[in-house]
Amino acid sequence: MSASTLTPPAGPAQDAVLRASDVSVSGPRGVIVEPLDLELAAGKTLVIVGESGSGKTLTARALTGLLPEGVHASGTLQLGERTLSLAGHGLRELRGGGITLLLQDPFTSLSPTHRCGQQIGWAVGGERSERGARVAALLAEVGLAPEVARKRPFELSGGMRQRVALAAALAADPAVLIADEPTTALDVTTQREVLDLIDSLQAKRGMALLLITHDLAVARDRADEALVMRSGRVLERGPAARVLFEPEHEYTRSLLAADLGVEAAEALAGASRAEGVSQPNAVVRSTGESGEAGDELLRVTGLRKSFPGQAAPALAGVDLSVMRGSTLAVVGESGSGKTTLARCLVGLERPDAGSIEFLGVASGPRRAQIVFQDPYSALNPALSIGAGLSEAAAVGGGSRSVEDLLELVGLPASYAPRRPVALSGGERQRVAIARALAVEPELLILDESVSALDVSVQAQILRLLASLQERLGLSMLFITHDLSVARAVSQSVVVLRRGKVVEHGSTASVLFTPQHEYTVALLASIPGRAAAAPHSPAGQPAPVPEEKD
């Protein structure tokens, strides 16, 4: 094998399973991913880190010949003894036993109408009975019971679906597994379980793993080698220990700085890394200095809500209160009832029992406004930004002009005539915030409002919210699954699980000295914690039983 021309710049080539050289992707508007080389070794993990639009997913698709229509790849791929061009259709033969791509969203990567066992079995040949045994073995390998074979994906939780997808991906015994954001759509505790599972399977099978993620914390925990991409270019590459912990490139450093997950984990582990990195979570206002925050604005007592056809209530008696001018974070995983809580507060859902008291002076829509998670579907695509804002202001009787509102959220007045489609995710979320503020509400409810955004954008939006709170004296209720976000924005925290408050108190006390075992498990699952604090005293996290909500 003449490896000399194919060897990537980093590291010596030892038992490389897959070598790809001059991989580039181009679309109708020109080059999207500039030529890059990759090398994967058996049992090793290469992580590609980048934000959305960096070209990391297209690179993964190029390696499997599964690019979307109108996008083409070039370059060569060497897998074992075979060398193929990325431009042709030859890659089809490599898929399955050679390379398999595991996708991000376990909710869409399985066919909704077929049973899980059937879907896994498609990649397994042989007699019916043999196939059944093989499917059961694969399910056992990913830690699922054989009964799961008879279920359909919608009967399983997100974590279980991703395990089924993993079993399906492994059915053909691939030499290389490419996992494209495999846990981004999952809760933090489930995320950790799935990543651990991938790790152990990789070790057992001696598989090469190409892990693609936007999450630096995940990358730091799992990578042997790392490659940082931005706008279709490789900025930095090398051993993970160097690239992800002591990056040379400015962009990687800024990513690291913006990554609240690592920040929080470090703070929790008590490690002080006061390097020259700018402090993105200067947004945190510690409990002590939030001076005048005094009287109660919102008091919720004994709130209950159940939905027909669901065994467990979504809210099983929630008590909480929000102080004027301060932020309360409601933390919980999916199914904890946090979104139902938000919907009850703004009147989108009628609670079965309990009371919601607004103790402020405002009435109607000026009591509370909500900003939703997905900025792409929250804005009316047919209305210009300005029209949408003035419509909202007219409904709620707000007096701020469109220019003022845009200025409040840090957007130029020239955005008013644009339509949402012309804006990035972060800009749209700013518009959604401006729309909520148009009514001049006393309480701003943010329902996972930053979780659909890239980390660096996330940090910007959190900073914006902090400055708005300071300027306008806003009170906020911030719903999030992300403890590091909660830590960055809130003065007090409520931890919700299965519709009940399991822990509440000041942010510092809950997140630094948690009392409830569920909070402890949540904290232990924060990615990046293992790498940031190898000497973590917590030991093994308490296992959180996974269940269907």
Place this chain on the structure above:
Amino acid sequence: MSTTAVKAPGTKVAASISWFVARRLLATMLLLVVLSFLIFSLLYLAPGDIAKNLLGTKTVTPEALAAVREQYHLDDPFLVQYWRWLSGVIGGDWGTSIRSGLPVADEIASRAGLTVRLIVLGFLIAAVVSIPAGVWAARRRGTWVDRTLVSGAVVGVSAPGFAVGLLLLFVFAVTLRWFPVYGTGEGFWGQLWHLTLPAIALAVGLGALVVQLTRAAVVRELEQDYVTFQRSRGLSEARVMGTVLRNAAIPIVTSLGLMVTYLVGGTILVEVVFGLPGLGTQLQQAVLFKDVPVVQALTLIVGLVVCLISLAVDLIYLVIDPRILRKAVAK
């Protein structure tokens, strides 16, 4: 073989499905009563006099007119007339046709066969041609195949059935003489030969709609992650398409259900154009003549068929989409 590894035990599923069907049948009955009342009122209000229609070109004397009015109870108050009709139907008596004097049930039975055959043939032609065409267009999305099929479908949707019928008659019956212009034919093949052009005329508009719906459904499924994932697992293209079709079946079945109800209406125009003595021409003539018992009976039959088809579509849903079954049980 138990398909109920789910929480719901089999009996619960069966019970909730029978309850669902019972509710739907009850609603259908109510709907039919309302429908019959509406049609009765409309015919009552429509201009024209049945008595004069019956007497036709004979010299109309006031005595003859009065006798006819007496015979058909035309002087009774509106609600009494309606009640007489309704109680008859409940007792199994559909009345006699005013125009022919024959029992309505016999009149309809003698003509229903032709219309049923026409609808079944039209449905088969539309389904057998359009679904594969829609799938083909979806797989070759953006190519000339796709563009040709889609533009053809647009033309088909916009062309009215009777115009297509006339065009087909002119080209294939008059000019080329491949098919008969008129009549119903003898024996199976003879009938098939006579019904081909009318069935095609009936199928064109609907088939075009089904091409578009099928294409849209398959395109949407092809863009799903599970398709990419299956390909990435090295599964064959045939397997991938099998999965896609199973998932695309839900909107396609809906469109087929809608199609049959549309065919029932469309058959009137087509039968008139081709001069076929089916239920469609019968309805047309009965409406012109104000032959109330026949119009009522035909309307109720059409209404019943439409309701039953939509119930059948909903039940097929339960089979092809397990998620709906689960929701139905949860309710």
